Amino acid sequence: MMNTLEEAELCFPQLLNASCKKHTRPLSEAMLIYILLSSISLLTVALNLLVLISISHFRQLHTPTNLFLLSLAVSDFLVGLLVMPFQILLTEPCWLLGDLVCSLYYLLPFITVYASLLNMVLISVDRYVAICDPLHYPTRITQKRVQICVLLCWVYSVFCSFLLLYDNLKQPGRYRSCYGECVIYIIGAVDLVLGFIIPIAAIIVLYARVFVVAVSQARSMRSHIAAVTLQHSATVTAQRSELKAARTLGVLVAVFLMCYCPYYCVSLSGYTLEIGSSTEVFMIFLVYFNSLLNPVIYAFLYPWFRKSVKLIVTLKILQPHSCEANVL
Helix, strand or coil: CHHHHHHHCECCCCCCCCECECCCCCHHHHHHHHHHHHHHHHHHHHHHHHHHHHHHHCHHHCCHHHHHHHHHHHHHHHHHHHHHHHHHHHCCCCCCCCHHHHHHHHHHHHHHHHHHHHHHHHHHHHHHHHHHCHHHHHHHCCHHHHHHHHHHHHHHHHHHHHHHCHHHHHCCCCCCCCECCCCCCCCHHHHHHHHHHHHHHHHHHHHHHHHHHHHHHHHHHHHHHHHHCCHHHHHHHHHHHHHHHHHHHHHHHHHHHHHHHHHHHHHHHCCCCCCCCHHHHHHHHHHHHHHHHHHHHHCCCCHHHHHHHHHHHCCHHHCCCHHHCCCC
């Protein structure tokens, strides 16, 4: 009887001495996790798909800036379509797909999340040039250069991911302690630098510069208008511009920090989360949640996106010459 109970608690009962024990959680907690994570996954796919269709279909949106948004939407779409569903599988008591699939699975989130981060940096550079050096923007940010930058972004993401996971891919299952466990080992310091410190430093520095220039331009405009006509009206308008710039840039940086800081701060502290625990699942999905928020932040703030979505939902994009529609 005792042997039967012990076997029931094992992932692979036929491997008594090598199998992992099932880590179970209450049914209500498990259902809540599955429903929440599945909803986030579906919503991430849907929103980023709308961005992909909009920018790809309407010719007015074929601009260098929107190419960065398109690349960002591709990486976030893959997070919702491929990474999140596999992450849901990791919440199961046991990993049943084998060591090779485990190693390959971890390759997906590294590539897509790194690509998403680098695309955010590229968007920051684009906005920096557009605001801080508007006269040279058309010559510096060209369609060809953007395409090269996007290509390099994905190549770099793939290269870094293979570099971090080389040992795990060379010998799948090398770092698991028992059968039924899906774990990998990477050098945490390298991931911390490549996946957090460098991107966040670049984004903060660029957006800080953008904010300073935007506020300076707003004040200059206020002074110019005040000297000519309505000083009070210009002051109110300038103050609104400053607040809008501060709010927009604050949201961009705050959301990134909100999603990435908890996971990397835990890694930086040296504290090890229990594999498969609710806390670990929450931390990881908080990082992935950024892929859901990106289309909201980077696309929903644009009027052209709302017009495009309306045309897509009403199926007007199926009409002849719909790609020529005016969405700007």
